[in-house]
Every structure is written in C-alpha cells, then in structure tokens.
Amino acid sequence: MNMIEVLNTFLVKIQDQAHVLPLIHQADVQINLRCGEQIVQLIIKNSTIMSLQNSEVQPSKYEITGxxxxxxxxxxxxxxxxxxxxxxxxxxxxxxRTILLLESIFFLTKAQEHPLAKII
Known part of the structure; x- marks a missing residue:
C-alpha cells in the first residue's frame, strides 16, 4: 500500500472519529509529507482536512520526511x-506545537474496534 492509499484511508477514518474533529476546529496547518520522490500536502483548515498530491502540492515551510x-x-x-x-x-x-497537534490527530484517528464489538 503506497502513501497516497494510506493517507486516503486516514482521511476516511478521521471523518468517523468525532472526538478528533474538535482538534482541527481552529487549526490552520499545511504540511508536506515526503516519501522518496512522492510528496503529499496535508491541509488542515476551517474544521476540514484534505490532501493535495504531486503536481498540486504547494511549497510549505513544514515537512515530514521518512x-x-x-x-x-x-x-x-x-x-x-x-x-x-x-x-x-x-x-x-x-x-x-504543530508537531503535537499532528501527533494527536494521527494517533487518535487510528483504526479502533468499536467498544461494543467484543460484547456482541
């Protein structure tokens, strides 16, 4: 699974995580995620989170590379x-401050089983 597929999965998951959405309510962050030659820009603004890929990516002063x-x-x-x-x-x-915000968003959005799934 490439970075874009993983990012798209993340973007779908965050919409189902109501407890994470208040974190991005006032946020205004643009950060480039770089994996080799592949660059995706993550934009968090006005309570939304979206991504731009390759040709759409704008220069950003923040970056995560790995x-x-x-x-x-x-x-x-x-x-x-x-x-x-x-x-x-x-x-x-x-x-x-930005690192802590991003860490919270990514970590709290992780795929979790529904708490009642074990009971049913």
Whole structure:
C-alpha cells in the first residue's frame, strides 16, 4: 500500500472519529509529507482536512520526511510522531506545537474496534 492509499484511508477514518474533529476546529496547518520522490500536502483548515498530491502540492515551510514504513505507521496511528522522529525514522521540520497537534490527530484517528464489538 503506497502513501497516497494510506493517507486516503486516514482521511476516511478521521471523518468517523468525532472526538478528533474538535482538534482541527481552529487549526490552520499545511504540511508536506515526503516519501522518496512522492510528496503529499496535508491541509488542515476551517474544521476540514484534505490532501493535495504531486503536481498540486504547494511549497510549505513544514515537512515530514521518512520511509514508506514509518509514514504508514504514522498515518495508521500505530506509532507516535515524536517516537518515530526520536528513532530517526522520520524527520520533522515544524514547531513543537504543530508537531503535537499532528501527533494527536494521527494517533487518535487510528483504526479502533468499536467498544461494543467484543460484547456482541
């Protein structure tokens, strides 16, 4: 699964996660996600989150760069952004406040079983 497919899955999942949406209510962030030659821009603005791919990508002062495996872990919410950065698997150029916001968004959006699924 390439980064665009993983990102698209993330974008679908976040719409089902009502508890995450207040985090992006006041956010205004543009960040480029770079995996080799592939660049996707994630835009969080006016309570929405969307992506632009390759030819549509605008220059951004914030960027996350890393391997496809590390990017997948980030977008799936299976590992925290700062942990991946500390391990040297992702390089992040953004202010700490932005990093913490993105980490919260990615981690809280991870695929989770519905709490009642185990009971039924």
């Amino acid at each position: 391997s496809p495996a590390a990017m997948k872990q980030l977008l799936n919410g299976t590992e925290r952004l700062r942990v991946l950065e500390q391990q040297g698997r992702l390089k992040v150029s953004a202010p700490l």
